[in-house]
Amino acid sequence: MTALVRAAALTNFPEVAQELGYDPGAALRRAGLRAQLVREPDQLVEADRVARLLEDAASQTGCESFGLRIAARRQLSNFGMVSLLLMHQPTLRQVLLTLIEHLHLLNERLAIQVEDVGSMVVLREELALSEPARQSIELAIGVLYRMCEALLGDRWQPASVSFAHEPPADPAFHRRFFRCRIEFDGGFNGLVCRAADLDVPNPGADPVLAAYARKLIATLPDDRQRSIDQEVRKAIYLMLPAGRATCKSVALGLGMSMRTLQRELDARKLTFKQLLNDVRQELARRYVANSRYSLGEVAALLGYSTHSAFTRWFGAQFGCSPEAWRGSRVDSPTPRTTRAVQSRARKYGNTAIK
Template identity: 60%
Template sequence: MVTMVRAAALTHFSDVMRELGGDPDKALRQAGLRPALLREQDQLIDVAIVARLLEDAAQSTGCESLGLRMARHRQLSSFGAVSLLLLHQPTLRHALDTLVAHMHLVNESLLIHLEDAGDIVILREDFVLHGAMRQSVELAMGVLWRMCEALLRERWRPQGVSFSHAPPADLSEHRRMFRCRITFGAEFNGIACRAADLDEPNPLADPALARYALRLVEAMPAHRAASVGHQARRVIYLLLPSGNATCAGVAQGMGRSLRTLQRELDREGLSFSELLTEVRHELALRYLDHPHYGVGQIASMLGYASHSAFTRWFAAQFGCAPEAWRSRAQGLPRA
């Protein structure tokens, strides 16, 4: 399934490349993109092409923080027409809920989920994309940080930021951006903040302008609802670690009855079991690439009650045990 992102995702790509001594036009052409595309911010691009472009650019310039450097310059306007809607929400929580509801207009592959944990809320981010790249993750995390900072200003005081990948050799860009505890090698990508901060009133909010912005967004020629299959995949990603990624649980998460979800998936030529297997397939390979995740931990993250249940499923999918697959992928001899 091809997922798309607005060309605005590459805002400041050329500026950062030049700062680092790179040639942005050459990098874009090598990725199969026209340099002029960066001026067409609402043009849609294959997410996989953008992810590969950022990773190749980081490698060619020797800069591990390229995505984060791009995010440092971002403004709320980077979200396009949706930005006006975000700006006039009564609280940051409302703005985040609004962003989640319209994310398919910004980046079809990006997942944002608010996970309440008492006095703390974790803003989790992930990609519905196999092999999601480091630069894409750091760009998305940086843009989310900048959005929250733009709305709360000096009241934006998060507790910490977590990345699932390993730390860079130079942490200066991360410390400059985040100004809080930064954890690498975590189980998720996300920002932890106080629940009370999300409910602080937004002094800029204007309900009339929010209603007007909503009408504008819904009237856009590019406005399109995400397919039911795509929505279901996103909910599966979010519910897997809790063990609630059943057809009934996903239907509830989408605000549908079980029968309605099954009927709509059937209309698109899909089945829930196929979607669940596809998501587990993608995430299993992604997690096994992460050396800090034990196989038992991966089993839990994929919604399996036991290590053995995950191992049986993996062997049926890939023809070997997860430990053997990891050893071969890392070039190690089989035990």
């Protein structure tokens, strides 16, 4: 089943494109999208087309912060009917959990996880896309940051933001946008904040309006069945870098027993092992291509405890060693050492944070 996203994902694309001297209408047509979609936010479009559109726009304009510039213009209302439900939740933690509950109405490729790590919380965010989608990731994390800021105001003071991709040549816009420490080449995509911030009462919350919003959302047409393979893939994307992508953990994360998950996958002639392998292949292409990651670090991010086990798996999948695959595609700086990354991983449950 093709994964879809609300056309609201294109909100402000024309304005940012025009500011950079790029023709938004022509760009949309090249991506196979109708130009008027930007005025039809509730229409559903292919998520992969939107991701390619953003990557092409960044490439053509030479603007590595294209996705983040769109996020800078976003408002909470861009979530559509779901926004009314979000703004009336009692705490930011409940806002995030409610957002996760309704992600299938917004973007079927997007996955978010709230993970408590001592006094801190890691907000992991991933897009289950087969191709690298730097701009879409930065847009998604930027929108999440803006949502938290809109709800908490000056009380929103995250500790850091992390991107798994390499830094831009000029990170000035990123520094202006995020009022916190930024880490590129991190072990995950997402934000880190204090747990206490998520539990501060929302003074604008109204339980009556929240209940009304839920009733409105329940009336929305929902003729698309939730795809179990997409849900499992998204869960694996989130859990794999943390070393927790087991069938049991994924089942628990999806609110079902392992037996039920296996039965649903069997009905679609799929196995958990197959989906895990597919996600590993997709992430391996991203991480191995970025030589700022040592191959030992890539092995850890893909859930392998030893470099040799990762090398054997990689050879079976791609027909060559990871060293040879990397050498044939990139010629960039020497990989960093993994000591600092491993130290952060131990501190935050395999979550890399500077």
